[in-house]
Amino acid sequence: xxxxxxxxxxxxxxxxxxxxxxxxxxxxxxxxxxxxxxxxxxxxxxxxxxxxxxxxxxxxxxxxxxxxxxxxxxxxxxxxxxxxxxxxxxxxxxxxxxxxxxxxxxxxxxxxxxxxxxxxxxxxxxxxxxxxxxxxxxxxxxxxxxxxxxxxxxxxxxxxxxxxxxxxxxxxxxxxxxxxxxxxxxxxxxxxxxxxxxxxxxxxxxxxxxxxxxxxxxxxxxxxxxxxxxxxxxxxxxxxxxxxxxxxxxxxxxxxxxxxxxxxxxxxxxxxxxxxxxxxxxxxxxxxxxxxxxxxxxxxxxxxxxxxxxxxxxxxxxxxxxxxxxxxxxxxxxxxxxxxxxxxxxxxxxxxxxxxxxxxxxxxxxxxxx
Ligand code: G6P
Numbered sequence: 001x002x003x004x005x006x007x008x009x010x011x012x013x014x015x016x017x018x019x020x021x022x023x024x025x026x027x028x029x030x031x032x033x034x035x036x037x038x039x040x041x042x043x044x045x046x047x048x049x050x051x052x053x054x055x056x057x058x059x060x061x062x063x064x065x066x067x068x069x070x071x072x073x074x075x076x077x078x079x080x081x082x083x084x085x086x087x088x089x090x091x092x093x094x095x096x097x098x099x100x101x102x103x104x105x106x107x108x109x110x111x112x113x114x115x116x117x118x119x120x121x122x123x124x125x126x127x128x129x130x131x132x133x134x135x136x137x138x139x140x141x142x143x144x145x146x147x148x149x150x151x152x153x154x155x156x157x158x159x160x161x162x163x164x165x166x167x168x169x170x171x172x173x174x175x176x177x178x179x180x181x182x183x184x185x186x187x188x189x190x191x192x193x194x195x196x197x198x199x200x201x202x203x204x205x206x207x208x209x210x211x212x213x214x215x216x217x218x219x220x221x222x223x224x225x226x227x228x229x230x231x232x233x234x235x236x237x238x239x240x241x242x243x244x245x246x247x248x249x250x251x252x253x254x255x256x257x258x259x260x261x262x263x264x265x266x267x268x269x270x271x272x273x274x275x276x277x278x279x280x281x282x283x284x285x286x287x288x289x290x291x292x293x294x295x296x297x298x299x300x301x302x303x304x305x306x307x308x309x310x311x312x313x314x315x316x317x318x319x320x321x322x323x324x325x326x327x328x329x330x331x332x333x334x335x336x337x338x339x340x341x342x343x344x345x346x347x348x349x350x351x352x353x354x355x356x357x358x359x360x361x362x363x364x365x366x367x368x369x370x
Contacts, residue, residue, distance in 0.1 A: 004156075010357040012157035012249075012347050016340070017208060020201040022162035023336060025151035026169040027197055035191035039177050044128055044146045050182055052102040052128070055082040058090050058118040059106035060367070062160040062244065063167055066132075067106050068237035069335050070171035076332065077179040077193075087118035088370075099126040104174065107131070108155060108163040109366035110138025117370065119143050132170045134163050148174055157358045158365045159248045161343050164241065165204070168335055172197060196329075200336045203327040207340045214324055214341045217306065218348035224275055227252060228266065229342070230294060231279035232259040232287050238279045238335045242342030248360050249350035259294045272302030277345075279338050280309040280316055285331045288315070295319045308338050 008014040031037050055074055057067035067084040074082045085095070087105070091114070097103065103122040107115045110133040119129050119140055131144035134152050141147035150166035176193055179185035185193075221227075227246055231239030240256035247254050257266045259278070270276070278295050281287045292315050299305050299319040307320040310328050317323060326337040350357045 009351060010157065010347065012159060012161060012357045015155055015157055015162045016343050016347060018153070019162045019165045019208070019340065020205040022150075022152035022166045023169050023204060024201040025153070026166045027173070028151065030173060031194050035194055036187060037173065037176050037180055037190050037194055039148065039173065042130065042146050042148055042174075042177065044130060046181060048128055049102065049178065051100055052080065053100045055080050055102045055104060056090070056095070056097065056122070056127075057082065057084040057104045057106060058087040058115060058122070059084075060087050060112050060114050062164045062241060063106040063108060063115075065237040065241040065244070066164055066167035066171060067104070068240075069168050069234050070104065070106075070175065072234050073172055073332050074175040074178065077175045078182060078184050080178065080182075086114075087112070088114040091118045091121050097122050097125040097127045099128075101125075101127040103127045103129045104171075105129060105131045105140050105144060106133075106167050106171070107138075107140050108134045108150075108152075108160055108167070110135040110140040111366045111368050112140075113368050113370050116140055116143065130174065132167055132174070134166065155365075158360055158363050159245060159346075159357075164339070165336055169197065169200075172333070196333060200329070200333060203329060203337050204340060207326050207337045208344075210325055211341055211344045213322065214344050215348045217322060218345050219352045221275060222349055222352040224252060226274070227254045228269065228274065228276045229254065229256040229279070230259040230262065230276060230291075231256070231338075232291055233281055233285065234332060234335050235259075235279035235281055235291075235338060238339045238342070239277070241339055242277055242279075242346070245343055245346035246349070248363060249346045249357055250353060250355065251361070252349070259291050262294050262297070267297065267301075270298050270301040270303050273304055274302075275304045275306060277306045277308065277342065278320075280307055280313065282310050282328065282331045282334060283313050283315065288313075292316055292319070308341055
């Protein structure tokens with residue numbers, strides 16, 4: 001087993017380090033030499049895809065957070081309304097789904113029963129279903145109209161990391177494909193965004209190189225009882241994922257919030273010493289000053305603010321106890337780098353508590369029962 005971990009303490013640590021490759025492999029072979037997007041495997045009737053008037057992403061756990069990122073990208077690029085729903089909720093509430101609905105089922109394993117049931121329900125209503133999946137020949141892609149595979153390689157640790165980044169990457173590809181097919185983006189625009197995507201593996205690698213500070217923080221904070229995570233826009237699902245990782249691995253109470261919601265409730269939780277991670281949007285985003293003012297507010301109430309911010313973003317410095325740097329990225333693609341410090345934090349903190357990082361208590365890699 002030690003050899004399989006490639007010198008890392010855990011499969012999870014190895015899988016976090018493998019993320020630049022997982023994203024690169026998921027992009028590989030999906031564009032031609034002119035930079036045009038080619039998704040040959042997506043054998044869904046193109047005429048039907050032009051007719052769809054709604055997209056519903058269904059998934060569970062970490063995959064559902066990838067779906068939330070998909071929603072921001074798909075609506076922005078394709079102008080098709082897109083909802084994200086936990087597969088187990090979707091299945092049992094009589095959702096409005098018909099032949100003009102595209103359902104996107106995201107699952108690393110392809111065997112999550114809740115997601116399988118959502119796929120079956122959607123197809124019974126006449127919806128087209130595209131699976132985004134990491135496991136060839138598994139149930140979800142077999143039961144879908146088409147599959148877009150993530151190429152993260154086998155993921156052993158129960159808590160998902162590299163599969164998550166690969167899922168987000170595949171969601172971007174699907175969004176671009178639909179935008180291209182439906183004429184919302186010109187070939188030149190698609191090529192530009194693909195170029196930005198191809199630059200992400202190096203940025204993820206660069207993020208990974210700068211995380212000793214996060215590891216040190218995790219060790220200091222091993223006896224922390226509660227951690228909050230704030231994010232906005234695509235940083236919101238990243239905050240939720242950061243909280244989920246900490247619950248799953250370190251058994252610490254953690255919650256992710258949309259930063260704009262702070263004043264509507266969560267700010268009541270802020271007291272001196274409360275650790276709060278804040279995922280800051282790029283300074284190019286109109287949301288940047290709003291999140292900086294959130295940091296200011298929680299800092300003024302004595303919280304211990306740990307800020308994930310782009311290189312060169314100096315506005316956050318006066319209000320942050322710690323600033324973790326990530327490379328500059330286009331705003332929509334930021335989750336591929338901003339989630340990485342949060343994964344490393346949870347992994348390191350669980351290790352510092354002496355917990356089994358790869359097999360947290362009570363959890364299964366793939367939940368094949370309802
Ligand atoms: C389980 C795992 C999670 C995973 C979720 C969905 O709960 O512990 O890490 O995110 O299932 O799994 P899937 O294979 O459908 O992506």
